[in-house]
Amino acid sequence: MKKIFIIGAVAMIFTACRPNIQVNQNPSAGPTADFSNYLAIGNSLTAGYTDGSLTVSGQLHSYPAMLFGQFALIPPPHGAVGPFIQPLLKGDWGYPGPKYILGMTYNPCNPADSSLAPIPNTGASDSVNGDYHFVSGINNNQINNVGVPGIRAVDYKVAGYALYALTSRAPYAARFYNNVYGSPNDELVHVVGNLHPTFFTMWLGANDVLGYALAGGQGDGTGNATPALLPYFYGGSDISPLVAFDSCYDLALNTAISTGASGALINIPDITSIPFFTTVPANGLKLTRQGQADTLTAIYASHGITASFNVGANYFMIQDNAGKTRQAVPGELILLSVPDTSIKCHGWGSVNAAGVPMPIPNNYVLTTDEIQNIRTATTNFNAYIKYEANIHHLAYVDMNSYFTKLASGITYDGIHYSPAFVTGGAFSLDGVHPTQRGYALIANEIIRTINSFYKSNIPSVDINQYKGVTFP
Amino acid sequence: MKKQVLAAAFLLSAITTFGAGYQLNLQGIRQLAMGGTGAAWTWDASTIFYNPGGLGRMKNIQVYASGLTISPSTAFGNTIVNSSAVTQRQTFTPFNFYVGGPIQQDSKFALGLGIYTVAGIGLKWDDQWIGRYMVQSINLSAVCFQPTVAYRVNELISVGAGFVYATGSMDIRQALPVHGQNGPGGSADDDGTLHLHGSASGLGFNAGVQLKPSDNLQFGFTYRSQINMGVSNGTATFNVPQSLATSFPNTNFDTQLPLPQVATAGVAYRTLEDRLTLQFDLNYTGWNSYDSLRINFSTHTSSLQDNHAPRHYRNTLTPRAGANYKLGKVVSLMAGAAFEPTPVTNGFVSPDLPDADRVVGSVGVTIKPFPRFTILTACEGITTLTRNASYDFGGFSGTYKTQAITLGLGVYYNF
Incomplete structure (x- = not known):
């Protein structure tokens, strides 16, 4: 008899046991505001x-x-x-x-290089x-x-x-x-x-x-x-x-x-x-060999431009608002609108295949x-x-x-x-x-x-x- | 437009340990009915779990088996977004089996084996609930095998120890915040998902001493070691938009899910012409060795990195009290209560383990229809206090309340 009672009590607990959190927080406009229009x-x-x-x-x-x-x-x-x-x-x-x-987009100068990008x-x-x-x-x-x-x-x-x-x-x-x-x-x-x-x-x-x-x-x-x-x-x-x-x-x-x-x-x-x-890094010029760096330094020196390049990440060469070519400095920004193929295929930011300086044009750069x-x-x-x-x-x-x-x-x-x-x-x-x-x-x-x-x-x-x- | 190699990098919030919410205290039916107490008194062969030292006081070899059902449910509410959720109803069925007793009549040596469930529950939220990027469902289970030896030094002191092998599994599903054309929500929901599944095992020990200054006053002290449940070669299955398949390759993972160490001190006192037994236990649970959880994937991409979630648990002290009242030779009644403080500190309350201080109440009946045979039943109700807390790692906060009902049925037979 007792056991039956307990089972009945247990059944009641079962149905009652369902936690519930009240989230009715009574949205209100406050004393002065009126959001009707x-x-x-x-x-x-x-x-x-x-x-x-x-x-x-x-x-x-x-x-x-x-x-x-x-x-x-x-x-x-x-x-x-x-x-x-x-x-x-x-x-x-x-x-x-x-x-x-x-x-999917493909790098025009290396069709094997494909990536997911906005199109x-x-x-x-x-x-x-x-x-x-x-x-x-x-x-x-x-x-x-x-x-x-x-x-x-x-x-x-x-x-x-x-x-x-x-x-x-x-x-x-x-x-x-x-x-x-x-x-x-x-x-x-x-x-x-x-x-x-x-x-x-x-x-x-x-x-x-x-x-x-x-x-x-x-x-x-x-x-x-x-x-x-x-x-x-x-x-x-x-x-x-x-x-x-x-x-x-x-x-x-x-x-x-x-x-x-x-x-x-x-x-x-x-x-x-x-x-x-902020997406295109100003120091996005990657050099893998010291020879590349020395060549770049020499080319820019021959144009009377002092720039230093090293193996690793280098700041791009840019054109400032006065039209002067120089190396970007930390904190300067390259715009997302810069044509990707120009950097990848035409040497923007360094030199092109013919060794001609190709600074990133000033309309793609925010200088300091x-x-x-x-x-x-x-x-x-x-x-x-x-x-x-x-x-x-x-x-x-x-x-x-x-x-x-x-x-x-x-x-x-x-x-x-x-x-x-x-x-x-x-x-x-x-x-x-x-x-x-x-x-x-x-x-x-x-x-x-x-x-x-x-x-x-x-x-x-x-x-x-x-x-x-x-x-x- | 700069062409990018694109992949989504984001936090994996799957956080798991056998936290308090997954710890079961259901290893003996009579002890369950008495608020989880049982370190000081030898009631039956389940003392292999509650105090291996008590095995030395068994008069006969006993076979003990029990099965339980537990139905936990957690509710969530966030008044900032006016959002609420409650986990789907699930019923879990932990079980226990013990055999043990003196190696021969009146021997001071006793041997035993315990097979018991220490964790075995989970939570299942609706797939599209607001916290889905941390957890959609989680299941953790662990069963321990404990061969045990005990020695009764004299009438006052009995000691025992067992080696523990734990085996179990984890299963976690969560949504990933990358989606295809349809986006999140609705029937065409195409949020990415991650399913982590793995088997776990670990080693530890359980030791205890039982003191019996008189027939009516007993003490028990036990120590259950930490068990590091190692998961190796678990499977991580990603379901993401096709263009991200290479960023999130299906792979394997390793992790550790610790079961905490527990030190217990208990006292039992018998009075009213041996009819009433009162028990008090204190559990000191050492949680704070886990200050973080790592999931290490065997394959890495720019999007898929090892996951490291901070956890700051505190040690807890759990008081338990219980009473057993013999109505007669056949029927006994039990009742008990406990207060289990949460180890999870504010700022670390995640929706896969929405832990809070818990209040436990329990009752039970045992019936002994034949001299050697006993039937045990118990019912336990658990409710957490309503807890408003945050999970800062996931930028998530809300109010939680968990309730669970446990029913248990057991039998034992003395040879």
Whole structure:
């Protein structure tokens, strides 16, 4: 009898024994913030650009889309309510050009040497024609994500920017601008007027230094770029003048907050830490025999150039901005855009087969002073963004510090992220823009800052549900 | 665009030891029912495990066999991402077998053999859970063979020792953060995976002394040595996108999975006209010799390197208490409890071993239908305290709670 009782008790324990962790953390907006109408302002990073192009998958996994999903977890009346309108493309081929995919490539001067590398997407375009004009059809063309690839803070005053972009740059703005003859700020006025955003994020300014860096520092780098082609349209391969940056940033920001929105301003990362600038080592000239080194030293000496070469890793020969040939020094950067075959087959960085010096052209090199120009401008721009955040009582997301942390490696939910090209997991195949997982890291850093500043309680995104680099 | 020889390099987070979560204290049914105590008193032939010295006090040769079922389940929750998970229900069946007794009637020498399960459970998370890049499932098992000799010096002192040969296996599955066209999640999930499987074996010993100052007061002291379960030529099977097949070749691996050393001191006291026996044991478990775990692959590539995961365990002191009450000549009742502090320090709580302080409660009944034959039953419930902890090596944190129910049935026969 006793035994039967015990067996019965055991059976009860069995059914009761199933541990359970309560994770209902009651998402909340905090005492002052209201996430019901969210607007994202920014450039390619905000649009969801990845793998060197824009695709519908990239847009659907943009960090603003992720943020909106988390804001929507907050109950009414301060949680986000749908829909979150982005100017979505139809396909994943890439717009307007093909995105990069990983594929096998062959070294033209040694066909046996093959490797996996980014190549342009193959197949037929699936977006350009059908998606040229985007009209949301909701709430007087409501758009919640006005991230425009390529746009700089200083472009916000340029009348006809969308038309100009259509003809000479990537035609993103023209796809969804209500008035292509207006300026980006006019568009922002229109969007803000329709949407009455209650909360916004603004991540502008990276392109104000990136254009200069991607062009190998070919502007004068002093921040004195002058308007070209159009009034207010500053040269795209130079650093934006600080005064113009400040006034345009202020203009866009005042438009964003004109209906009383609160929000978060995201600062500019140190772009020199991204894979586009760190993948090709400046000391990538490998010499195996002392004879090679002596020959190189002699050839450059005969041209009146002092350079020292040794067995092992040597710094490439480069051309600085004044056109002078010299050896790169530690800390200088070779761009990912440098043609691979030129280094492998034509002796770039050392000498060619005929013994002629072949310094890497200056548009593929960031020299020490150019790097300093980029860092100085980034520091100045960020100081202004922080100043604006302070005087307008907005959250300031220090993405610059976060990217610095990423540069030394971040381990998140079992994955180790680094800025290593392709293998690092955070940056996509263009070496500049993040992968979906990289964008998710960014979204969580924004959420962390918002929670801290607005005393809100917004859950983070589950980064592991997003894609990293796709391998064939 | 610079053409690169590309391969993903990332951390392999497979971390394994026979940590507390995999240690079973189920080697005797009566002792299980008494909170795991048993160093001081010789109840039956399972003393070969609990105190080899006690074998010297056996009056007859005894054959003992038991089988158990244990159903552990671990829940995880992370309030930062509002994510929760619970392991799939699995039932494991450890077993024990002992034979032993005096070499002849009234001899001071006794011989015995114990075959008992010291580890034999696992965890299985959903394949797509948030911690999958550290572990999807893990199974560790170990069975010990212990030939034992004991000598009763006099009525006060009995000593014994056994040589321990342990054999077992490990099986770990985890996802790798490389994927093909479909990406992670969903039915077309094509995350890479790694499956580690290997056999392990190791050597050690188990020694004890039992003191009997009077018929009603006994003491026991035992020491079970560390056993390094060496895995050699385990198989590492990768499933990765085709372009990474050369970066992650299927290969072999070696590793060490240590079973910790345990020193135990116990006391037993009999009272109430010999009806009630009370027992207290203290286990001192030496965990802190393992400050890291290495998995050494026999093939290396730029992506596949030996894995070195830091572990910082602390030694633990586990108090146990139990009682046995004789209702009559036939039936006895047992109950016990224990508190097992976790050896895993904060910052090292990984989801393959989400260990936490454990509270143990147990009950049992024995029935002796015939003079030489006894049936034993026991039921044990374990719950960990809810633990909010991180695993810094994997950048992972959350709240864990583990519960397990164990049922045991045993019989022994005295010749």
